[in-house]
Amino acid sequence: MNKKIPPLHSLTWLWCSLFAYSVLFGLLQKLLSSVPGLPxxxxxxxxxxxxxxIPLLWSSLVSGEAPHFSSQKxxxxxLVFLISVALSGNLAVMVLTPVLExxxxxxxxxxxxxxxxxxxxxPLLAIYICIVGPVLEExxxxxxxxxxxxxxxxxxxxxxxxxCFGLMHHDLYQGLSAFWCGLIFGYAALHYGLGTSIGLHxxxxxxxxxxxxxxxxxxxxxxxxxxxxxxxVVIAVTGGIRLLLKRRGRKRERSQAGGSSGVxxxxxxxxxxxxxxxxxxxxxxxxx
Numbered sequence: 582m583n584k585k586i587p588p589l590h591s592l593t594w595l596w597c598s599l600f601a602y603s604v605l606f607g608l609l610q611k612l613l614s615s616v617p618g619l620p621x622x623x624x625x626x627x628x629x630x631x632x633x634x635i636p637l638l639w640s641s642l643v644s645g646e647a648p649h650f651s652s653q654k655x656x657x658x659x660l661v662f663l664i665s666v667a668l669s670g671n672l673a674v675m676v677l678t679p680v681l682e683x684x685x686x687x688x689x690x691x692x693x694x695x696x697x698x699x700x701x702x703x704p705l706l707a708i709y710i711c712i713v714g715p716v717l718e719e720x721x722x723x724x725x726x727x728x729x730x731x732x733x734x735x736x737x738x739x740x741x742x743x744x745c746f747g748l749m750h751h752d753l754y755q756g757l758s759a760f761w762c763g764l765i766f767g768y769a770a771l772h773y774g775l776g777t778s779i780g781l782h783x784x785x786x787x788x789x790x791x792x793x794x795x796x797x798x799x800x801x802x803x804x805x806x807x808x809x810x811x812x813x814v815v816i817a818v819t820g821g822i823r824l825l826l827k828r829r830g831r832k833r834e835r836s837q838a839g840g841s842s843g844v845x846x847x848x849x850x851x852x853x854x855x856x857x858x859x860x861x862x863x864x865x866x867x868x869x
Contacts, residue, residue: 595729596849602721603749603857607864648731655773660781663769665816667785670761672810678754685866692753692865707790715782722746722763723770723778731771733844739767741844748857753865 655663682693722742730738743763747756762785770778788809795802844850 592729592844592847593849595726596847596853599721599726599745599749600849600853600856603751603853603860606749607751607860648728650728650770650774651772653773655769655777659773660777662816662820663765664781664784665813665820667762667765667781668788668809668813669817670765671758671785671789672814674754674758674761677757681753686869689869690866691869692867710790711783711787715786716779718746719766719770719775719779719782723766724775727767727770730844735771737844739764739771742767745853745857748854748861751857751860751864753861756861 678693682691685691722745726745727738727742730741743760743766746763747760750756750759762782766778766782769781792806795806798805
């Protein structure tokens, strides 16, 4: 099936709208967090709700038609495998964090202070992390960005939407986890629909919120955490091996690379990536 490559100007609108989203998101968080007596949950809810409307509405209006995702339903086994892969990636980031911190410490910096802590989330913050954030982010990065990039190739669309998603978090360790999960959510949205990626995102964030509660539950909580980690890694590894063996027996499909050069040569995309990268570095790294 022939797919039309999105016009350059439509992608320019997309990158500009995401740039506006990123700038406004950062500004709102800075401004609202400085208001005395305003709970953190309300700050995040307000900033996300207002800022996310810009790229969602703006780029959808000017982008024209975009390919639809597959309507294929994901089996329970597939869902368990995908969430296990996402959790295993987050675990890898946690393991990698002390190693990276040693490197930053050698030059007198740390990125640990900017990362999300292990404290128990307030009820409002939990609502944002578990429901509001995942729904809005999936609508933006998979519902709008991924779909608009699909005509240039599925792999490129998943990679670039995940990269934008990771950088937008403006936090090194959160960004690494978000990039990895963005790849998983992009694959899920493309093959099983946007509802599946939203569900996986909600499940992953809910588990992240529940982990500090488990750690405070003493020995039973620690055992439950270890069991969750062990099972996730085993499922991810065994499922990944099976997937590789299956693909080995098949003929490799040709990737649709048409239009990729037009995507990467767009100045608006590089403006967005540069801003988010600089913001991430400035927001993450502090002198020890």
